[in-house]
Amino acid sequence: MRDGSEGGGTARGQRLVRADWIEAARGALVAGGIASVKVDRLAAGLGVTRGSFYWHFVGRSELLEALLRHWEATNTAPMEQAVAAAGPDGHARFAALVRLWIDEVAFSPAYDAAVRDWARHAPAAAAAVRRIDDRRIALLAGIFADLGYAGTDAFVRARVAYFHQVGYYALAIREPHARRLDLMPYYYRALTGLEMPPHVRGITGSVSDDGRSRLRKTVRTGERPKGRRAK
C-alpha cells in the first residue's frame, strides 16, 4: 500500500523512524492541541497503520514524553543563541530578542503556545515549561540589568516583557508583519522605558521609517502619527 510517494510526513523514503512520528505529533499538537495527538490519526497522516507506531513506541505516553523533550531541546535555544550573538550591548541584545519574536522563524510561538496549553493539565509538561520560563526570564533580567535597571526593577521588567510576549501569542493576534514592525518603537519604549537607539534600529529590518520622528511628537502631544501606516 505504501510506496513512499503517497504518504504523509516522512522525509526519507520508505520506512519511518521515531523522529517521523515525533514530527507528526508536533504538527498535530500545534494544529489541534494535545487532545488531537492520537495514534490512529497520526498513523493515517503518515500513511501507515497503528501497528507501525507500536513497534517504534511502547505506547502513546512514550511519544508524548519524546515530544516534550523535543520542544524543550529545540524551541528555546534560538533565543539564547540570538542574544549571545548580539554582543554585550543591552540594546542590541534586547533588539535581537524582539526580532526573533516578530520574525517567528527560528522560534515557533505556535509550538510554544501549544505546549503551554498542554502543560496546564499535564504535570510533566508543566514542569518542563516552568524550567524553560525560568531560563528565559533570567535571560531577560540580565538584559535589563545591562540596560541599567537594578535588581528588582530588572526582574519585574523582565517579567513584564516575557509575560507580555506570552500573552500576545495566547491571544493569537494576527497582524501583518509590517504593522508589527511599525509598532516596534512603541513597544520598545513601553517595555524598556527607554528610547530605541539608532544603532539597533536596522536590526529588526524595519521597512518603514525609523518611527522616531513620529514618536517624539506623539508621546505627549496627542497627535496621531503621520505618514504611511500599515492598515
Add this chain to the structure above:
Amino acid sequence: MRDGSEGGGTARGQRLVRADWIEAARGALVAGGIASVKVDRLAAGLGVTRGSFYWHFVGRSELLEALLRHWEATNTAPMEQAVAAAGPDGHARFAALVRLWIDEVAFSPAYDAAVRDWARHAPAAAAAVRRIDDRRIALLAGIFADLGYAGTDAFVRARVAYFHQVGYYALAIREPHARRLDLMPYYYRALTGLEMPPHVRGITGSVSDDGRSRLRKTVRTGERPKGRRAK
C-alpha cells in the same frame, strides 16, 4: 437514590436546573480544561444520571454554548464596574484594575485562562474571547489616555499591560499575596512609565513600604536611567 443532601453542586434542594449544570461545567472546565467537561462526570458529580442532563439540554454542545455565554456575561463586568467606580482619575482607575487582578475575588483569572485555552481550538469560544479582549484593551487604552499617553502610545501600553496580565495567569505563577503587593510599585512603574502616586497607594492595601526607597532613580518614559549595570 438522591435525597438532596448527598449530592454535588445544586444549591437548592432536590431537583436541578440548567444553572446547576452550567456551574458544574464551569468547575470542570477550570479544574481540568474543556476536555474534562463530560456529561457523565458532571452527572456523577451532581449525584444524578445522564438522563437528567439530556432533559435539560439537547446535547453537550448546547451546554458548552451556555457555558461560554455565562463566562462572557460574568467575568468581565467586574473590571468595567471597578474602573467606573474609581472615578475620573487615571491613577485611581488603573489602581482599581490592579487591585482586581491581584485580589482575584470578583474576577476569576482561572476561569479566564480556562476559557482562553478552550478558545484556542474552538472557533465559537475564540470569537467570544476576542470580543472580550477587545473590550478590555479598549478600557485600558482609555486609562492610559487619562494618564497622559497619546494615541498609539496609549494603545500599545494598554496591550502591554493586558498581555502581561494574560501571560502572568498563563504561566500559573503561584506567589504569596504579600509578595504581589510588595512588587506592586515596580509593576506600576514598568507598566505605566509613571511613579505610583501617594493617593492610590492605599487602594491596594499594601502592607510594606512602597518600594520607592529602593528605587535608585526615576524611570519615567523616555528618560534613560543613568549608569550601566552589567551583571
Add this chain to the structure above:
DNA sequence: TCGCTGCCATACAGTGTTGTATGCAAACGG
C-alpha cells in the same frame, strides 16, 4: 540460499463517552 531482523498490516479486545428510547415517580393543576 537461508535464516534473521526490522518494519508494518490485520484482527481482536476493552474502555470511555455520546446520544436515544423508554419507563417511572413525584409534583402540580383541575
Add this chain to the structure above:
DNA sequence: CCGTTTGCATACAACACTGTATGGCAGCGA
C-alpha cells in the same frame, strides 16, 4: 382524586481511541 407534566433512571446502540497478539514481507549478512 386524577391526569398531565416535570425531572430523572435505566438500558441500548454507536463511535473513537488504546493496547495486544500475531502474521507477513522485504532486505541483509553469512
